[in-house]
Amino acid sequence: MRVTQNTTANLVANNLQVIRRRTEELEQQASTGLKVSKPSDDPVTAQQILNLKARIAAGDQYGRNISNGIAWLTMGESAMSEMGNVLTRAKELTLQMVTGTNNPDAVTAGINELTQLKQQFLQMGNTQLNGKFIFGGFKNDTPAFDTTGNFLGTNDAMMVEVDRGAPIQINYSGADLLRGGTPPGSSGTDIVAAFDNLITALGSNDMTTAQNQITELDNGLSQILAFRTDIGARRNRLDAANSVIEDMKFSTTKIMSDKQDIDIMQVISDLSKQETAYQAAIAASAKVSQVSLLDYLT
Amino acid sequence: MSIQSILDIGKSGITAQRLALEVTSENITNVNTPGYSRQTTIFQTSFVTEERGFPLGTGVNVAEIQRAYDDFLQTQLKTEASTTGWSSTVLASMKRAEQLFNEFTADGLGKSMQEFFAAWQDLTANPQGQPERQAVLARAQQVVDQFHRINGYLTDIKREANQSLEGITSDVNESLTRIASLNDQIKLIEIRGARANELRDQRDLLVRQLSEKVGITYLEQTDGTLNVSLSLGPPLVLGNKAAELSLEPDAANNGYYKIFATSPGDNTAVDISSIVGGPNNSQGRMGGTLQVRDSLVNGFLSDLDELASSLATEVNSLHSAGFGLNSSTGLDFFTAPTVTSGYSGIGGIQLAISKTADIAAASVDPVTGGTGNNLNSRAIASVYDKVLATSGGNMTMEAFYNALVGKVGVAVQDAQRSSDLSEGIIKQLDTLRESQSGVSLDEELANLIKYQKAYEGAAKLVNVGTEMLDTILGLIR
Numbered sequence: 176m177r178v179t180q181n182t183t184a185n186l187v188a189n190n191l192q193v194i195r196r197r198t199e200e201l202e203q204q205a206s207t208g209l210k211v212s213k214p215s216d217d218p219v220t221a222q223q224i225l226n227l228k229a230r231i232a233a234g235d236q237y238g239r240n241i242s243n244g245i246a247w248l249t250m251g252e253s254a255m256s257e258m259g260n261v262l263t264r265a266k267e268l269t270l271q272m273v274t275g276t277n278n279p280d281a282v283t284a285g286i287n288e289l290t291q292l293k294q295q296f297l298q299m300g301n302t303q304l305n306g307k308f309i310f311g312g313f314k315n316d317t318p319a320f321d322t323t324g325n326f327l328g329t330n331d332a333m334m335v336e337v338d339r340g341a342p343i344q345i346n347y348s349g350a351d352l353l354r355g356g357t358p359p360g361s362s363g364t365d366i367v368a369a370f371d372n373l374i375t376a377l378g379s380n381d382m383t384t385a386q387n388q389i390t391e392l393d394n395g396l397s398q399i400l401a402f403r404t405d406i407g408a409r410r411n412r413l414d415a416a417n418s419v420i421e422d423m424k425f426s427t428t429k430i431m432s433d434k435q436d437i438d439i440m441q442v443i444s445d446l447s448k449q450e451t452a453y454q455a456a457i458a459a460s461a462k463v464s465q466v467s468l469l470d471y472l473t
Numbered sequence: 474m475s476i477q478s479i480l481d482i483g484k485s486g487i488t489a490q491r492l493a494l495e496v497t498s499e500n501i502t503n504v505n506t507p508g509y510s511r512q513t514t515i516f517q518t519s520f521v522t523e524e525r526g527f528p529l530g531t532g533v534n535v536a537e538i539q540r541a542y543d544d545f546l547q548t549q550l551k552t553e554a555s556t557t558g559w560s561s562t563v564l565a566s567m568k569r570a571e572q573l574f575n576e577f578t579a580d581g582l583g584k585s586m587q588e589f590f591a592a593w594q595d596l597t598a599n600p601q602g603q604p605e606r607q608a609v610l611a612r613a614q615q616v617v618d619q620f621h622r623i624n625g626y627l628t629d630i631k632r633e634a635n636q637s638l639e640g641i642t643s644d645v646n647e648s649l650t651r652i653a654s655l656n657d658q659i660k661l662i663e664i665r666g667a668r669a670n671e672l673r674d675q676r677d678l679l680v681r682q683l684s685e686k687v688g689i690t691y692l693e694q695t696d697g698t699l700n701v702s703l704s705l706g707p708p709l710v711l712g713n714k715a716a717e718l719s720l721e722p723d724a725a726n727n728g729y730y731k732i733f734a735t736s737p738g739d740n741t742a743v744d745i746s747s748i749v750g751g752p753n754n755s756q757g758r759m760g761g762t763l764q765v766r767d768s769l770v771n772g773f774l775s776d777l778d779e780l781a782s783s784l785a786t787e788v789n790s791l792h793s794a795g796f797g798l799n800s801s802t803g804l805d806f807f808t809a810p811t812v813t814s815g816y817s818g819i820g821g822i823q824l825a826i827s828k829t830a831d832i833a834a835a836s837v838d839p840v841t842g843g844t845g846n847n848l849n850s851r852a853i854a855s856v857y858d859k860v861l862a863t864s865g866g867n868m869t870m871e872a873f874y875n876a877l878v879g880k881v882g883v884a885v886q887d888a889q890r891s892s893d894l895s896e897g898i899i900k901q902l903d904t905l906r907e908s909q910s911g912v913s914l915d916e917e918l919a920n921l922i923k924y925q926k927a928y929e930g931a932a933k934l935v936n937v938g939t940e941m942l943d944t945i946l947g948l949i950r
Contacts, residue, residue, distance in 0.1 A: 176908045177908045177909070177911070177913060177916075178908065178913070179907055179908070179911040179912060179913035179914075179916075180504065180912075180913065180914050180915075181504070181505070181907050181911050181912070182904060182907045182908065182911065185900070185903065185904065185907070186904075189900060207578075209577065211577065212575075212577050212578060213571055213572075213575050213577060213578070213882070213885075214571055214574060214575065214577075214878050214879065214881055214882025214885070215567075215568075215571055215881075215882045215883075215885030215886045215889065216882075217882075218879045218880075218882030218883045218886060219879070221577070221878065221879060221882050222875045222876065222878065222879040222882075224577070225576055225583060225875045225878060226871075226872070226875055228576070229583070229587060229871050229875075232584075232587050232591070233587075236591045236594050239594075239595070239598075240594060240597075240598060243598045305599070307599075307601075307845065311843070311845070312843060312845065313835075313839075313842055313843025313844070313845040313846040313847075314842075314843030314844070314845065315843065315844070315845035316601055316844050316845065328843070329842065329843050331842075331843065331845070331846065333845065333847065334597075334847075334851060335594075335597055335598055335851075336594065336597070336851070336854070336855070339858050340855070340858065342851070467914060467915065468914070468915040468918045468919065469914070469918065472918060472922075
């Protein structure tokens with residue numbers, strides 16, 4: 176094959192071009208740290224990466240929902256724990272009064288304390304988180320109970336998603352918890368009514384009725400306890416969901432990194448190889464392009 | 474043999490070698506001229522006479538100045554130039570489109586949609602919250618802006634492709650006129666038996682440049698002229714007459730140009746839009762431009778329109794069934810799409826509500842059902858995970874968008890591959906052409922010395938003849 180000056184010149188230009196282009200690609204990879212930095216680099220992988228990125232972002236959102244749920248449940252649990260304390264104290268007090276001396280002053284003091292305990296109990300029913308009454312259902316920006324103990328909220332469930340298509344209820348109905356259903360007492364113990372009956376009975380010195388209310392207070396305690404157990408179960412579900420999401424995020428991030436990130440050692444070493452190749456190509460081209468018959472003609 | 478014939482032979486040598494030296498110098502000076510084909514002087518002995526019973530030659534003749542040329546290579550180069558023109562045009566446009574969908578370096582529509590639905594999730598956790606409601610509106614506006622932005626840029630790509638037809642058309646017209654005029658000159662020269670080597674080189678180069686712009690075929694006639702036609706028939710150059718391409722705005726296609734051709738020696742312009750770039754407009758820059766303008770970008774646009782329309786339809790149907798904080802109901806969240814086509818652009822998708830209180834997070838009127846009702850916002854948040862019937866099969870909006878990103882990537886990759894391939898082929902063909910027709914300075918310099926020495930020799934011959942004549946003339950004295 177004939178080789179002309181132009182053949183050589185074109186070859187030199189093409190070779191340098193090829194090396195420059197490859198170097199630029201590697202430089203781009205080294206500076207971004209990404210193997211795939213635009214869809215055309217690898218359309219299939221690019222789609223997978225986008226999908227993985229979306230999974231991670233969704234995981235973040237579910238994480239936020241979970242921590243929101245945990246806040247609601249924690250608040251609910253501390254309220255119920257306090258309700259338990261109030262009921263225990265009310266029970267103690269009642270036991271003292273139905274078995275102890277019938278000193279009128281002591282009875283008056285007892286009734287006063289019971290009235291306070293009832294208010295405290297209702298206060299717990301009006302527990303707030305970020306200005307929301309957590310036992311009020313959907314009507315949660317106004318108190319769930321009035322001062323006499325009427326439930327003003329709704330029995331609706333506040334659900335949040337803790338994973339795709341997996342909602343979890345983060346609230347409890349104040350009516351179920353404090354009054355045993357709607358209407359009061361229909362599905363459980365009406366604790367507020369127990370307080371009212373107790374106070375009325377003690378006021379009229381009706382110790383038999385007062386005695387009977389001890390059972391009601393006991394039932395109330397079990398009712399609160401049952402709800403607390405349920406909170407525990409839900410907390411477990413949230414914690415489990417959270418660790419699933421964390422695991423998912425971890426493994427997804429790892430897969431994404433495999434698909435998307437460069438092996439920096441490899442790239443740097445390739446880059447230095449390219450540099451050597453470039454210098455060699457330039458040096459060789461300079462030599463080849465200089466040789467001509469003209470140099471030998473006088 | 475007479476002394477006279479020595480002088481004649483010497484003279485024939487001097488003229489022939491001088492002509493060869495001229496051809497060599499033409500080669501040397503055109504070493505870098507694009508399209509130039511090396512020329513070789515072909516010598517032959519002059520006619521033979523009989524001299525005292527012996528056959529003797531009468532010197533040297535230049536039989537021909539031959540042009541190193543391979544017609545088959547030229548055809549391949551022309552075909553490949555068509556492919557290069559097409560793929561480089563498509564590649565440039567597709568690369569620009571790709572930037573719009575690059576979710577790797579910048580947050581695009583995909584991220585905006587994600588954030589939009591995340592805002593609805595946040596609203597579910599706190600349906601009364603003003604900041605959450607504000608966020609829903611802000612994220613929605615962002616989604617709308619992204620749709621408008623991408624739609625706008627894609628439309629720009631189409632518009633610019635259309636605009637570039639003006640330049641290409643006038644280039645084509647100029648090439649056609651020049652080819653026709655070269656045809657005329659070549660015919661005039663070759664009718665006298667000479668070879669119009671340089672003019673043919675120029676014409677070959679023009680044909681190559683023309684085929685990069687538009688798909689053509691050509692056929693050389695017996696009189697040396699070249700007839701050029703579009704890949705699918707209509708003539709562009711016939712002898713010394715050239716066709717003229719012209720552009721007319723097409724009202725049925727957004728006022729984009731239709732391409733017309735007025736054939737040589739004809740007065741009526743014919744619409745050649747559908748055949749100008751060869752089969753399916755896949756040849757030359759003109760074909761590539763038409764493909765970008767009329768099909769490739771439209772494919773992306775229609776996907777984008779479909780996405781915008783599904784988003785609005787799905788969100789609207791849930792939103793209008795819900796209730797705002799102020800008891801408002803029946804409100805669309807986005808403007809309702811009447812037709813899908815063009816919905817992603819300005820004048821299409823738009824926020825239909827502006828008050829945060831109008832956001833329907835509740836499934837029943839909050840005045841009676843409580844402002845904490847989050848059922849509707851939950852339903853809307855889950856639209857993102859809902860599998861919808863789309864033109865690409867059953868998939869979520871996110872998957873549909875990712876598939877669109879993939880499509881753009883594939884389009885770029887296809888164009889890139891075709892462009893790399895034809896670039897490689899052109900390089901190889903160029904090397905072949907160079908090895909066949911290129912000028913080698915070393916070779917020419919060697920020839921230069923060869924012819925120079927032959928010239929000197931022939932001159933010496935004349936000298937010897939003169940001396941012999943002098944000797945004879947001296948006898949008479």
